Amino acid sequence: MTAQAAARYDDADFIRACRGQAHERVPVWFMRQAGRALPEYRAIRAEHEFEEVVRTPELAAEVTLQPVRRYGVDAAILFSDIVTPLQGLGVGVEIKPGVGPVVEHPVRSAADLERLRPLEVEEDLAFVMETVSILVDELEVPLIGFGGAPFTLASYLIEGGPSKSYTRTKQMMFADEALWHRLLERLADITLASLRGQVARGASAVQLFDSWAGALHPDDYARYVQPHSRRIFDGLADLGVPRIHFGVTTGELLGAMAEAGADVVGVDWRVPLTTARRRVPEGVSLQGNLEPAVALGPWELVEDRVRDVLRSAGGRPDHVFNLGHGVLPQTDPAVLERVVELVHREGRVAPPSATEAHGTGIGVARG
């Protein structure tokens, strides 16, 4: 069942690009493609709170489908929140409108950590499993499973909410390394269980969001974070689905994030793809990275910048077009529609023979 489900989209451009396999057209999807930029999403949110949408399979599936219908993107991503799997595990995580995740009992000591129980995916995340099943039936493009990486999850649990400087998080990391590793290992297991569950129900790829890991020095990332993200990626290896990894301000971490076990590294808009390519080992695909705010400018600018991204990806088969961060709520959906059209029209993967001559290794399928 898993193997069949995973294999269903083996010929899809999105999956082939994740694997660096030859295909013709550059695939495209947008982080946060579901959500506040869409009037059809706002209509649902006028009736239902955010958490209600996430926890009601029919609603979560509907908002996941909305951008696929409207934009014609090459992949859907499960509508969820990074902290969703932590809810109901004993520490009191709530998603407050206009604030973000808020934690009733922040985890700052060994005793606090005791409160956090393991995830029973089929029970705790029954609504996610059901959402994925609905989506896999309805979708005609691959579904990307959604998970939060241990550092980013830890930052919410330790800070008690969103943070600017991650001071308490880093303080625990530096001052109580043993506790830190225990917490991150536990979080890795929670995310791993959630992602395995999503793939078991038919998700064709996964994206692990380490949204805030970019706040770390590369040495700290390597010592305190990478082993735990690796635990997740290694734990997914037998499933054979592409594993995407993304975080903002991660310019100096791109190589290390790839080495954690990602098949695809998502690139922040700050880092030109030509630069990112030098920092990420061959054999790992890149995803990105149009500056999201460009979509607020005139179409001539958008067009130029979409072409810049395509050019900087070099016509290689290992590129998935995306934004360099999530869709901004102020974005006009009509612009994103045109971006998809443009990428589909002009984003061409160079044929193997043409590019082998450039020594780029294109056409040598991996995986």
Place this chain on the structure above:
Amino acid sequence: MTAQAAARYDDADFIRACRGQAHERVPVWFMRQAGRALPEYRAIRAEHEFEEVVRTPELAAEVTLQPVRRYGVDAAILFSDIVTPLQGLGVGVEIKPGVGPVVEHPVRSAADLERLRPLEVEEDLAFVMETVSILVDELEVPLIGFGGAPFTLASYLIEGGPSKSYTRTKQMMFADEALWHRLLERLADITLASLRGQVARGASAVQLFDSWAGALHPDDYARYVQPHSRRIFDGLADLGVPRIHFGVTTGELLGAMAEAGADVVGVDWRVPLTTARRRVPEGVSLQGNLEPAVALGPWELVEDRVRDVLRSAGGRPDHVFNLGHGVLPQTDPAVLERVVELVHREGRVAPPSATEAHGTGIGVARG
């Protein structure tokens, strides 16, 4: 007077390091060394609001001096706020405790821009001029003048306050480029006037903070921002004082920030100095870049990481030790005291003969 004042510290390690000239001991100061980490600062703030401290020369001078007395750092930096020169110019800028700068009449149109009148430095910033004069008399180390770069100032004026994504700022930048350039030119002139005034009163160096420019793609930085920062640096050139430039998450912009005309580029803690050195042209010094949160960890960690920074600077004469961002309020001042001692004890600039052999160009004095 200016030339004399500027020349007074020509032999100070800090000034020589900014100029890449031979000296023995690595100089050190800390961004936000004055402020909430210090009990003597909190004692003053218990009696006086932040704005009152900034606008009262005796108080502003006192809090500027506090960290010099306690830490024994090699430079003082004027205690001020990035938006201070914009206050009273017609748009209603206030610094709200716990929030930051808030703008009563955000600048989002040509008509809004009309409100912003030019700075008359001797009148509008009389209190700053007086503070600098007091400091220059009392200090026995160089004083660094303080200014906000046009992009960062514009972000406050356009957003109306602090922002996470700078959406309105980028929207104006992309959608009304002519208005954007007029606004930034005007802001550049305000900062230039403020910095020239500070140097005229005896500041020995200046630091231009483009705190939030790191939110930009390098192409956007080059097109929309760099010309205006260059206007400031060019306008300071005749004064002969070292010009330092800093912003966070600027890893991909370091070269462009140097090329705007900085003599010293401050490096965010995310970017190892060895990496930064490759991105910044020879002839430009580096400042930084201990991860500020390291100071919250055990001393053994702090010690290791201070030595890492010194090692990554390679004993070159063009390094000023600093944090990679401001001092965190939770920092124990005793730790920073020990950091200064350690840098002074172990931070040795390699003698020219030893390093010339490595072909690093060390010992060839610039400027």
